[in-house]
Amino acid sequence: MYDQLKSLAKKWLPPGLLRRFEPQLRALVTLKYLGKNHRCNCCGTRLSTFIALERGDDLCPRCGSLPRSRRLWRLLSRFDLRGQRVLHFSPPRALADRLRGASLGQYVTTDFEDEFLADERYDITNLDLPDDSFDLIICYHVLEHIPDDRTAMAELYRVLAPGGLGLIQTPFREGETYEDPTITDAAGRLAAFGQEDHVRVYSVAGLSERLRAAGFTVEPRRYPGDEFYGWRDGETVIWARKRGGDV
Numbered sequence: 001m002y003d004q005l006k007s008l009a010k011k012w013l014p015p016g017l018l019r020r021f022e023p024q025l026r027a028l029v030t031l032k033y034l035g036k037n038h039r040c041n042c043c044g045t046r047l048s049t050f051i052a053l054e055r056g057d058d059l060c061p062r063c064g065s066l067p068r069s070r071r072l073w074r075l076l077s078r079f080d081l082r083g084q085r086v087l088h089f090s091p092p093r094a095l096a097d098r099l100r101g102a103s104l105g106q107y108v109t110t111d112f113e114d115e116f117l118a119d120e121r122y123d124i125t126n127l128d129l130p131d132d133s134f135d136l137i138i139c140y141h142v143l144e145h146i147p148d149d150r151t152a153m154a155e156l157y158r159v160l161a162p163g164g165l166g167l168i169q170t171p172f173r174e175g176e177t178y179e180d181p182t183i184t185d186a187a188g189r190l191a192a193f194g195q196e197d198h199v200r201v202y203s204v205a206g207l208s209e210r211l212r213a214a215g216f217t218v219e220p221r222r223y224p225g226d227e228f229y230g231w232r233d234g235e236t237v238i239w240a241r242k243r244g245g246d247v
C-alpha cells in the first residue's frame with residue numbers, strides 16, 4: 001500500500017513540491033501507524049508497526065528511514081561527532097537531518113544521480129576535494145553502482161584524513177563478488193546483480209579485499225537484529241580506516 005502511494009505521489013507531484021511537503025505528507029501517513037510496539041531511533045516516533053516495503057525492508061513512516069539508516073544512526077550516535085568533518089554519499093533525509101543537528105565541524109552531502117537531497121554532485125571516481133580532508137565518510141549503497149570501483153575506493157582513501165573512518169555498505173551475497181562487465185542492459189543487471197542499475201554484487205570478503213588493496217585497514221562488523229527498532233539480523237557494515245593519525 002505504501003509503495004503504491006509513494007509511486008502515485010511521485011507520478012503526480014513535481015519532485016520539488018514532493019520534497020518540500022514530504023515531512024507534512026509523512027506526518028499524515030504516520031497517524032495510522034502510531035503505537036507502542038516499535039520505536040524509530042532516527043526520529044523517536046513510537047509505532048504500532050513499521051511499514052513493510054515490497055522488497056522486505058521495514059520503513060519508518062514518520063522519517064522515511066530504512067533499517068540500515070536506523071542502524072547507522074545508532075552506530076553514529078555512540079561517536080563523539082562534535083567538530084568532525086563528514087562526507088556523506090547519497091544521504092537519506094532521515095540521517096542527514098540528524099547529522100545536521102550533531103554539531104559537526106563540516107558536513108558535506110553528495111549525490112551523483114540526484115536521487116537524494118545533497119549539496120554536491122561529485123563523481124566518486126574523481127572527487128573534487130583535497131587530500132586528507134574528512135574524519136568520517138559514509139558510503140552506503142553506492143559502490144555497487146560504480147563500474148570503476150577500485151578508483152572510487154582510492155578516492156575515498158585519498159580524501160579521508162589519516163586515522164579517519166569510512167563506514168561502507170552495499171548489498172552482499174554469500175561466496176565471492178559477482179560481476180560481469182558484458183552485462184550492460186537494465187534487465188540483465190536486474191537478473192544478475194539484483195537491481196537495474198547495479199554493476200556487481202559484492203561478498204563481504206570481496207569488498208573487504210578491494211578496500212584493503214586501496215590501503216584501508218578493514219573490519220567487517222555483523223550486527224544482530226532487533227524487532228523493536230526494526231533492525232535486520234545479520235546486517236554487515238564495513239569499517240574501513242585509513243592508517244595514521246592518533247586514532
Ligand SMILES: [Zn+2]
Nearest residue numbers: 040043060063
Ligand atoms: Zn523515524
